Amino acid sequence: MKQHVLILGAGFGGLELATRLSERHEDAVRVTLIDRNDSFVFGFSKLEVMLGRQTVEEIRMPYSKFTKQGVEFRQETVTAIDPVSRRVTTDADSYEADFLVVAMGADYDIEATPGFREDGFDYYTVAGAERLRDALGEFEGGRVLVCVFRQPFKCPPAPFEAAFLLHEYFTERGIRDSVELSSVFPMQRPVPVTGEVSAMFRDGLAARGIAELFDHRVTSIDPATHTAQLDGGGTLPYDLFIGIPIHRAPDPLAAAGLAVDSWVPVDQTNLRTEFPGVYAIGDVCTGPRTVPKAGIFAEAAAAAVADDISASIAGGDPPAPYAASGVCYAEFGDGLVSKVEIDFLAGPQPVAQRHLPSREFAAEKREFGANRRARWFGL
Numbered sequence: 001m002k003q004h005v006l007i008l009g010a011g012f013g014g015l016e017l018a019t020r021l022s023e024r025h026e027d028a029v030r031v032t033l034i035d036r037n038d039s040f041v042f043g044f045s046k047l048e049v050m051l052g053r054q055t056v057e058e059i060r061m062p063y064s065k066f067t068k069q070g071v072e073f074r075q076e077t078v079t080a081i082d083p084v085s086r087r088v089t090t091d092a093d094s095y096e097a098d099f100l101v102v103a104m105g106a107d108y109d110i111e112a113t114p115g116f117r118e119d120g121f122d123y124y125t126v127a128g129a130e131r132l133r134d135a136l137g138e139f140e141g142g143r144v145l146v147c148v149f150r151q152p153f154k155c156p157p158a159p160f161e162a163a164f165l166l167h168e169y170f171t172e173r174g175i176r177d178s179v180e181l182s183s184v185f186p187m188q189r190p191v192p193v194t195g196e197v198s199a200m201f202r203d204g205l206a207a208r209g210i211a212e213l214f215d216h217r218v219t220s221i222d223p224a225t226h227t228a229q230l231d232g233g234g235t236l237p238y239d240l241f242i243g244i245p246i247h248r249a250p251d252p253l254a255a256a257g258l259a260v261d262s263w264v265p266v267d268q269t270n271l272r273t274e275f276p277g278v279y280a281i282g283d284v285c286t287g288p289r290t291v292p293k294a295g296i297f298a299e300a301a302a303a304a305v306a307d308d309i310s311a312s313i314a315g316g317d318p319p320a321p322y323a324a325s326g327v328c329y330a331e332f333g334d335g336l337v338s339k340v341e342i343d344f345l346a347g348p349q350p351v352a353q354r355h356l357p358s359r360e361f362a363a364e365k366r367e368f369g370a371n372r373r374a375r376w377f378g379l
């Protein structure tokens with residue numbers, strides 16, 4: 001009898017886990033992979049759409065191309081989960097699993113910031129990136145705020161990458177002198193992984209004349225006056241407001257009793273939840289130690305869960321604990337990309353080796369995307 005592994009969400013984590021299980025256990029496991037969408041998009045490709053460098057059609061990878069032995073993809077929306085019986089209901093069917101893996105990522109709560117839907121722009125969604133691209137095309141100058149409302153959010157460098165890329169974009173259009181560009185965020189420093197990593201982003205902002213408004217919490221924006229309200233009582237005027245929406249776990253997870261205080265708690269050594277046979281990986285999960293929400297860590301978590309499921313099936317020793325390790329690339333504009341090699345959980349503190357932006361790392365980042373495109377979709 002094949003064991004049934006049910007994976008909810010075909011993003012970085014779900015795709016990698018399904019691929020590993022197919023490679024390893026074609027004969028012992030059957031996998032059902034469920035996603036509400038018909039295609040996958042890299043988070044970083046949304047920046048390209050925002051800048052008008054790539055179209056949505058170019059960045060989409062259709063799930064119809066994800067063809068792995070022993071894996072069945074279903075385009076359905078998960079509506080209910082019973083983690084005790086490992087039974088999942090979708091808008092089209094219901095499933096029972098021997099192993100259930102929640103890999104549903106993070107959703108956005110646009111309404112949690114009053115005024116944002118009416119007068120703000122985002123590039124964290126594909127539709128938002130297209131809308132912002134169009135607005136940027138018509139923008140002739142003024143005050144631009146790139147604002148993080150609240151932690152946690154996906155990809156800690158992404159708000160700063162957007163600021164760097166907008167600097168390049170406005171410079172290329174010859175209007176940079178007419179633009180006052182500010183990066184606004186609630187942390188004490190950008191990308192607070194280690195002091196060295198923060199300094200690289202802080203120096204990048206300063207070198208490009210981008211104002212750094214740290215320890216600033218925007219609570220709402222006023223479409224009538226084009227001002228952002230700060231929790232301390234002050235305001236920031238803007239002509240173009242770009243926000244990183246507040247994140248939350250997808251809907252069925254709280255009702256299922258899986259999400260507690262927004263996210264799904266796991267044992268960070270093996271990504272198991274408190275429910276036997278139920279795992280959570282990637283952006284949706286949380287634990288005693290902070291692991292940023294990023295594709296590379298979702299992918300590393302998928303590898304750890306593949307090992308843990310293999311050990312359960314084959315009865316071997318428990319695998320090495322999940323280390324939340326990976327390589328993070330960040331755009332600095334002008335074709336320059338930085339590289340940070342990180343271990344979040346391997347030791348008592350996160351350890352990060354940073355490499356300053358270069359064209360060599362831009363090529364490595366392209367390779368990173370191309371590898372996954374080929375590995376998962378054969379494209």
Ligand SMILES: Cc1cc2nc3c(=O)[nH]c(=O)nc-3n(C[C@H](O)[C@H](O)[C@H](O)COP(=O)(O)OP(=O)(O)OC[C@H]3O[C@@H](n4cnc5c(N)ncnc54)[C@H](O)[C@@H]3O)c2cc1C
Pocket residue numbers: 008009010011012013014034035036037042043044045046047076077078079103104105106123124125154155158250251252281282283284293294295296297298328329
């Ligand atoms: C602008 C930007 C730039 C980024 N750059 C990088 C980068 O350079 N490097 C990096 O590592 N990370 C980057 N990220 C972050 C990265 O995209 C995410 O952290 C990563 O996708 C998380 O993987 P995941 O598998 O946890 O979730 P996701 O990849 O988000 O996948 C979750 C899936 O679950 C599905 N789903 C959710 N709810 C349901 C439901 N009810 N029913 C069915 N399906 C459902 C979704 O449709 C989705 O496909 C970036 C993100 C953004 C927004």
